[in-house]
Amino acid sequence: MTDAPLQTPLLKIRGLSASYGAVRALRGVDLDVADNEFFALLGPSGCGKSTLLRSLAGFEDPSDGTVTLGGADLLALPAHKRPVNMMFQSYALFPHLSVEKNIGYGPSRAGLAKSEVAARVAEVIRTVGLEGLGGRRPSQLSGGQRQRVALARAIVNQPRLLLLDEPLSALDRNVRAQMQLELKRLQHEVGIAFVVVTHDQEEALSMADRVAVMNDGEVLQVASPEELYRNPVNRFVAEFIGRSNVFEGTARPDGLEVAGGALLPGRGHGSYLVVRPEDIDIRERAAESSGGPAGGSAGGVLRGQVLETQFSGGSTAIAVATQGPTTVAGQPVLVTQPGFPTVHRGAEVELTWSADAARIVA
Numbered sequence: 001m002t003d004a005p006l007q008t009p010l011l012k013i014r015g016l017s018a019s020y021g022a023v024r025a026l027r028g029v030d031l032d033v034a035d036n037e038f039f040a041l042l043g044p045s046g047c048g049k050s051t052l053l054r055s056l057a058g059f060e061d062p063s064d065g066t067v068t069l070g071g072a073d074l075l076a077l078p079a080h081k082r083p084v085n086m087m088f089q090s091y092a093l094f095p096h097l098s099v100e101k102n103i104g105y106g107p108s109r110a111g112l113a114k115s116e117v118a119a120r121v122a123e124v125i126r127t128v129g130l131e132g133l134g135g136r137r138p139s140q141l142s143g144g145q146r147q148r149v150a151l152a153r154a155i156v157n158q159p160r161l162l163l164l165d166e167p168l169s170a171l172d173r174n175v176r177a178q179m180q181l182e183l184k185r186l187q188h189e190v191g192i193a194f195v196v197v198t199h200d201q202e203e204a205l206s207m208a209d210r211v212a213v214m215n216d217g218e219v220l221q222v223a224s225p226e227e228l229y230r231n232p233v234n235r236f237v238a239e240f241i242g243r244s245n246v247f248e249g250t251a252r253p254d255g256l257e258v259a260g261g262a263l264l265p266g267r268g269h270g271s272y273l274v275v276r277p278e279d280i281d282i283r284e285r286a287a288e289s290s291g292g293p294a295g296g297s298a299g300g301v302l303r304g305q306v307l308e309t310q311f312s313g314g315s316t317a318i319a320v321a322t323q324g325p326t327t328v329a330g331q332p333v334l335v336t337q338p339g340f341p342t343v344h345r346g347a348e349v350e351l352t353w354s355a356d357a358a359r360i361v362a
């Protein structure tokens with residue numbers, strides 16, 4: 001899926017702007033979220049993710065723009081009347097209430113009959129995998145279990161849209177990886193659209209159907225994780241999503257011409273060439289082939305020397321100091337290959353990639 005507007009979005013955001021005094025936190029955001037979609041807002045600290053989420057929940061007053069949910073004006077409703085629920089980083093559980101009471105609190109307050117509340121609570125306890133723990137207090141649960149209670153509480157009112165602000169940030173690494181899968185499974189099972197805020201790109205890529213990459217109050221690109229990785233619209237997205245090698249120069253029909261005249265193979269328009277570490281072939285240079293101009297006509301070869309190799313189980317990362325063209329950050333070129341290293345520290349190497357494997361972007 002690409003940036004094309006959805007046919008019948010559940011959530012439709014147009015021209016949304018918000019400020020805190022002189023700080024413009026959102027600058028005309030347009031977004032569509034589909035029914036039953038797992039949607040992530042991803043961006044660096046301060047880019048406006050939380051402001052956007054809080055505007056949807058009704059905790060922030062946008063200065064401009066429209067938001068509709070299922071065709072109805074969402075901004076016209078006070079927070080407590082919106083068919084939207086928000087799960088916070090801190091979970092906000094009642095410490096003195098049992099798991100069951102924590103989960104049943106919302107439906108009870110909404111005036112549901114006791115039997116109905118009990119039935120719903122039992123159902124969501126099953127959904128989130130907390131069977132047998134209904135009588136415990138939050139302090140008697142692990143971090144992952146508390147997180148499930150918070151989730152159960154957020155879905156028990158059957159909102160049309162669930163907003164999650166950095167939902168997994170309080171969990172340690174292992175639990176977090178497990179909960180990412182769990183959250184995705186749960187989202188598909190309950191069929192509620194999820195909008196998740198995160199600054200962790202791995203988390204966004206592994207969970208979401210589509211991701212909006214934000215910077216400085218603006219949405220730069222909305223696409224599936226694969227599309228963002230393969231076809232970033234600009235340098236910012238390319239560097240924010242996954243690891244990349246970026247070169248600066250002038251676009252030519254078959255690549256990017258860099259300072260010194262070398263042509264690096266790639267396709268697209270703009271001033272930056274992005275090539276992913278796994279798309280670069282590396283091989284040791286035969287002694288007789290040394291001495292030619294770096295990045296010459298031989299298919300856009302870069303030459304260099306291996307600084308370091310790092311084997312990490314299934315794959316190897318290799319840092320190469322290039323002769324001639326260097327990356328924009330002045331960093332070594334990063335190459336990854338499956339399996340064990342085929343070159344070693346100090347080796348003189350050649351790097352090649354095909355034009356189709358590299359994108360030239362703005």
Ligand SMILES: Nc1ncnc2c1ncn2[C@@H]1O[C@H](COP(=O)(O)OP(=O)(O)OP(=O)(O)O)[C@@H](O)[C@H]1O
Nearest residue numbers: 020023025043044045046047048049050051052199
């Ligand atoms: N209450 C506030 N008063 C003044 N400025 C604020 C306030 N809340 C947020 N901002 C500013 O608005 C901008 C957007 O903030 P926001 O919290 O939406 O970013 P974020 O992407 O969620 O960041 P983080 O990942 O750090 O939570 C930032 O420049 C921030 O400093």
